[in-house]
Amino acid sequence: MIRRVPEGAPIVNAAQMRAAEEALFATGMSQDTLMERAGAAVAEQVSRLAGGRPVLVLAGPGNNGGDGYVVARLLAARSVPVSVARFGQPKAGAAARMAAQWDGPVCDLIAAQPHPVVVDALLGIGIPRPFDDGIAAKLSAIMAAAALRIAIDLPSGRHADTGDGSGRADVTIALGALKPAHVLGEGGAACGHILLADIAVPVPTDVLTIAAPVLPKWRYDVNKFSRGMIAVVSGAMPGAGWLAGRAALAAGAGYVQLVGTAPAEGAPHALVRRTITRATDLEAVLDDDRIGAVVIGPGLGRDEDAHTLLDIALASPHDLVIDGDALTLLGRSVAERIGADRRRVCLTPHAGEFARMFDSAGDKLTATRAAAQASGATIVHKGPDTVIAYPDGRLIVSTGTNPGLSTAGSGDLLAGIIGARMAAGDGGSDPVAAGVWLHARAANHMDAVFAVDALPDRITQEVNACPTR
Ligand SMILES: NC(=O)C1=CN([C@@H]2O[C@H](COP(=O)(O)OP(=O)(O)OC[C@H]3O[C@@H](n4cnc5c(N)ncnc54)[C@H](OP(=O)(O)O)[C@@H]3O)[C@@H](O)[C@H]2O)[C@@H](O)CC1
Ligand SMILES: Nc1ncnc2c1ncn2[C@@H]1O[C@H](COP(=O)(O)OP(=O)(O)O)[C@@H](O)[C@H]1O
Numbered sequence: 001m002i003r004r005v006p007e008g009a010p011i012v013n014a015a016q017m018r019a020a021e022e023a024l025f026a027t028g029m030s031q032d033t034l035m036e037r038a039g040a041a042v043a044e045q046v047s048r049l050a051g052g053r054p055v056l057v058l059a060g061p062g063n064n065g066g067d068g069y070v071v072a073r074l075l076a077a078r079s080v081p082v083s084v085a086r087f088g089q090p091k092a093g094a095a096a097r098m099a100a101q102w103d104g105p106v107c108d109l110i111a112a113q114p115h116p117v118v119v120d121a122l123l124g125i126g127i128p129r130p131f132d133d134g135i136a137a138k139l140s141a142i143m144a145a146a147a148l149r150i151a152i153d154l155p156s157g158r159h160a161d162t163g164d165g166s167g168r169a170d171v172t173i174a175l176g177a178l179k180p181a182h183v184l185g186e187g188g189a190a191c192g193h194i195l196l197a198d199i200a201v202p203v204p205t206d207v208l209t210i211a212a213p214v215l216p217k218w219r220y221d222v223n224k225f226s227r228g229m230i231a232v233v234s235g236a237m238p239g240a241g242w243l244a245g246r247a248a249l250a251a252g253a254g255y256v257q258l259v260g261t262a263p264a265e266g267a268p269h270a271l272v273r274r275t276i277t278r279a280t281d282l283e284a285v286l287d288d289d290r291i292g293a294v295v296i297g298p299g300l301g302r303d304e305d306a307h308t309l310l311d312i313a314l315a316s317p318h319d320l321v322i323d324g325d326a327l328t329l330l331g332r333s334v335a336e337r338i339g340a341d342r343r344r345v346c347l348t349p350h351a352g353e354f355a356r357m358f359d360s361a362g363d364k365l366t367a368t369r370a371a372a373q374a375s376g377a378t379i380v381h382k383g384p385d386t387v388i389a390y391p392d393g394r395l396i397v398s399t400g401t402n403p404g405l406s407t408a409g410s411g412d413l414l415a416g417i418i419g420a421r422m423a424a425g426d427g428g429s430d431p432v433a434a435g436v437w438l439h440a441r442a443a444n445h446m447d448a449v450f451a452v453d454a455l456p457d458r459i460t461q462e463v464n465a466c467p468t469r
C-alpha cells in the first residue's frame, strides 16, 4: 500500500515530545488548552473522514483518552452521531476534566457495539502494556467490524519509539510531530495513512520526513558538463550499470559515461560507452575534472577487477555514489577507505549491505545516524523505510512508497539518480534527498507491478515537475 505521509514533518521520540510539552507548560499554557487544541484538530479530520457515519470513540485512562473525550464532544457539537466506549477510569487532571464534560452516550468497552467509524483513543505515547485477553478480543472484534479506524497519535498498543506492539489503523493522526513508530518498519505500515495535527508545540527538527525537492535552476549558458557529467562504472553484471546510467540521464544529467571492460550495449544512444581494455584503464577515464560524480557498485561483482575499479574510484577526487557490491567490498573498513577528504560520498546500502559495513545496534534511525557520523558519508539506508543520515546528525526518512520497488534493479536506478543530482551542482535542496524523493515519487505513479526499465521515463516527468531556484 502506498501510504500518505506528511512531507517535511518533524519526527521525535516520546521523551522529546514530553519535554516539548513540559517546556510549553512552563510558559504558562495549561494542559487543558493543549488537549482542547489536539481534540479540535482530530475532530476536524474525523468529521471530514466519517462523512456522516456514526462514530465510536474508544477512550482510555490516560491523556490519549482525554483527547478522545474532547473529540467526542466536538463531533457531537457538529451533529455527528457519536458515542464513547470507556476503558479504565480517566486519570486525575486534564483527562478526568475532559471526561466529565462528556454528557453523551457512554458504555464500558467490553459492552461496545460495532460502529462503521472507530476513533482509537485508548493509548498514546505512554508505554503500552498488553491488553488482557477479554479486552484484546473485544477490541479486535470492534476493529474488524469497522469500515474506518482512525487512531489518535498512535494505534493503541504500539510503542511510540519502536513501533513494536499490535495496534492497527487506516489513518493515524499524529499530534504535534510524527514519532518513530509512524515511519519505521511494520509499526509504520500498521499506522496506515498519517496525518499531522499541528498543535503548535515547538519540537526539534533534526529528524524530518522527506519533502519535495527544489532543483538548481540552469544558467542561460548551461552545457552538458555543467548540467552534470557522471561516470558510471560497469562491472561483472553490465545490465545493472546500464540501469544506473539510464536513470542518471532520466534524472537530468547532461553527460553520462558508462565505463567498463564490457559495458552494456543498446539504447539509449545518449549513454556514452567507454570500453576499457583493462580495469586499470579506469584511472585515465576518471582523470577528467569535468566529471561531477562517479557511481560505482551496481553489478560491479566482487572479483579482482571489481577491487581494482573500486580502488581507482576511491583514489579519484570526484564525489562518489557507492552502491551494491562496492559496499560489500568495503565492508567494515568503509570509514578508513573512503577517507575524510573534502569530496562528498554517498553510500546506498540495503539492510544486508548495511549490516556488513556497520554495527546495527539500536533502531534504524539510531544505527544509520551513528554510521554517517562514523564514516563521514551521507548514508541512504534503503528499504520500505529509507533513512538518509548526514554526518552532522540530521536524518530524513522516506516511507510509504510503492512496495513494487522491491525488484532487482530498482536500487541501481536510485544510485544513478543520486549521482545525477549530485553532479547537477548546488543551488537546489540536498541532492541525495532529492534523488531518493524522485525515485519514490516516480514509483508511486506506477502500478503495483512494473518493470524497472519503465521507471526512468517517469523519473524524467518528476524532474520536470519539480520547482527550480
Ligand atoms: N505530548 C503532547 O504534546 C500532547 C499529548 N497529548 C496526548 O497525551 C498522550 C499521552 O498521554 P499519557 O502520557 O497519559 O499516555 P497514554 O498513552 O494516553 O496512557 C497511558 C496510560 O495507559 C495505561 N495503560 C497502558 N497500557 C495499559 C493496558 N494494557 N491496560 C490498562 N491501562 C494501560 C498506563 O497505565 P500504567 O502502565 O502507567 O499503569 C497509563 O496510565 C499523547 O499520546 C496524546 O494523545 C495531547 O493531549 C496534548 C499534546
Ligand atoms: N517494500 C518496499 N517498499 C518500498 N520500497 C522498497 C521496498 N523494498 C525495497 N524498496 C526500495 O527498492 C530499492 C531496492 O534497492 P536494492 O535492494 O539495492 O535492490 P537492487 O540492488 O536489486 O537494485 C530501494 O530503493 C528500496 O528502498
Ligand SMILES: [K+]
Binding pocket: 064, 120, 121, 122, 123, 124, 151, 152, 153, 154, 155, 156
Ligand atoms: K491511540
